[in-house]
Amino acid sequence: MSTLADLLAEHTGLSGEAADHLQTVVAEWQLLADLSFADFLMWVPIYGNEDGRVDSRTEFVCAAQARPTTGPTAHPEDVVDTRLTITDYPQLARAIREVRIFREEDPHWLHDVPMRREAIPVSFRGQVIAVLSRESTLVTPRVPSSLEIAYLGSAADLCQMIADGTFPNPESLTGVHTSPRVGDGFIRLDGSGTVVFASPNGLSAYHRMGHEADLVGERLVPLTKSLIADPFDATEIAHRIHDALEGRPGSRAEAESRPGAAVLFRAIPLRPSGVAAGALVLVRDVTEVKRRDRALLSKDATIREIHHRVKNNLQTVATLLRLQSRRTSSMQARQALEESVRRVSSIAMVHESLSVSVDERVDLDHLLDKVLPMLGEITTAESPLQLSREGSFGVVVADIATPLVMVLSELVQNAVEHAFPEGSAGRVIVHARRSARWLDVTISDDGRGLPRDFSVETADGLGLQIVRTLVTSELRGSLSISAREPHGTQASVRIPLVRRL
Structure with missing residues (x-):
């Protein structure tokens, strides 16, 4: 559906200030609808002259609609983007020409239901830029209560202020x-x-x-x-x-x-x-609302404290593993322990981000800018590699952040370990592209490429096994690894960002 801004841009030549004033009216007019027990429609002239005059050729388009919460609606159907002519609703043109409120003398019939319509000019800096139509059903006439009289009287004052150009005020x-x-x-x-x-x-x-x-x-x-x-x-x-x-x-x-x-x-x-x-x-x-807010704040603080303690515990585990690796004489065991340190440290960084988050969400760009240098420190001594990030991952929920950081760490580590001969220079790029529905990530390198018989489904390395499990089970996404032209390897991960059951 077209928004108010879209319709104004398409059908009118209003200035930015005038369009902003209409946005302000729409922000406030639920108050008018509730006080009036009536629907409000905003009509803007499509072929109005620059001086605000309208003629027999002028058409009006409905740019916005509001329904009351205090009474039945006169328009259960959507009216936005429909058009009227002066013949259909003469009071629209009269309201613009004479800058005053007009009520139809006879009821207007819609779907065999009688309605009362009033045309209210919307003035802005001495010019009428739109007309509000206040429309209420006449199906059940009755004597109004004192509350209804007070509501309607206040609505009448506010509608006149709209015609005067003094309501609403952006301040x-x-x-x-x-x-x-x-x-x-x-x-x-x-x-x-x-x-x-x-x-x-x-x-x-x-x-x-x-x-x-x-x-x-x-x-x-x-x-x-x-x-x-x-x-x-x-x-x-x-x-x-x-x-x-x-x-x-x-x-x-x-x-x-x-x-x-x-x-x-x-x-x-x-x-x-x-x-x-x-x-x-x-x-x-709002006493109960404030009480619940305080309870939620207390709960959020508790959750953040838990993330902080988990982060501390994981860092302790990483430190112990690092000490153990230094005391191990076996090169294979030392390498396995260093990989465990990297994995535990990656998870600890996620919990560190969650410990300062108020809504269990993680800024992945900020987090990966910490994780990638950590991976670079592990490999720099062996080969002069460049690790960089392109594009934006944005903010994701916690149940996506932890497995995704693990997946990216493993894929980057695989590229660093297997793509380049020992001591040679190279580059590994992590590129992200995000839409409303998907997050697509590619990890590409300019190394020696894949073995001829490589298959991501049958690869038995621990790192790729972790990646396959996390992508399919935790992230519910897809993984592919292919050759990159003119040389190198590219790993692609696609994960859905929509709500997962």
Whole structure:
């Protein structure tokens, strides 16, 4: 499906700033849909003139769509990328020409269902750059409750501010996707900061903070300030609400009350047609969420500590093996012990990376830039070889990182040991290419190449046996080793990056 940016680039000549403003509208308009109990569609003119005028030839394309979480949707089907003409929806053109909100006098019928449609111009720097269509079903007419009246009144103010070009404000976008929503808790303030309406969830949030009485009639700034434990947080929340009453945009803020309840706040100024009309305060009780976050942080810290201790233990094992190899007179035994040191050290480096990771993920580029020099130190004394990495492996989960590092270490070691005559120079390159689905890795050298009767399936060397087992069983990938032109060998590993069962 085409994104908003794709559709704007394809069908309009809007400036980057105007396109960014529409992105800001889309980031905020779930609030409008929930307050309106209605769907919102964004229509942009395809053949508009540079001065913003539209004519009978103008077509509109739907660039984005939002559905309410507070009521039934008027559009269960997807409408994005569909087109309308002025004949289909005359109010779109009128909203642009006259820069004001228009409601259709007669219901609009869609799939035998009557709907009410309103066209809301989106103004940006004195020009209408799009039109929002607010569409709600009329299937079950009834007397609205006090909550619905408060919601609809606030929605009307915000829609007028969109037509004025004063909402939304980019400065208020910080944390908007994790901010409280209408259903979490809704409080309406008048121009003096007095509560004129509080939803049940908003009232419950304040009860958790320690306020036992009703909120209506209370001055919210001093009340909230008195309930928050930390004086700095209390002052910050009070300033956010006061700024909204003064017409300044605000962002999300969090505070903890004296009884230990954690609450998110967001204050939104209401100034339709430039007239101060109070503010909206959205609140959400996140006490349980914070408790779980603290538990997860404690669990993550424990896991990281385990990785750190495993790394230390593996390094101890590697040290003991290295000491043993120095005391061994048999060259074959010494070589076997040195290979074991390399393998244990590679695994230790993975655990070292996981000990500082917060999400059990490993930056393979950073890790391999440590592993390859370690392999180079083992072989430099015997032959002047160059080991290098090309491309990016990116970040992978832990259950891929450990076997993959082992596989790459074995393949690089094989190239170093078998591709070049003793004392000769050469080069080994580890190249990575990553897509959304696959990670393709090649280890290539410019050495003497493969024996004529070589087969990766029947090779009985311990290193290749380890590689085959890890690639097929742990990584669920594929392995091939072939001759490289004009000379040398190339080992190719392909592993899937999608979620594995």
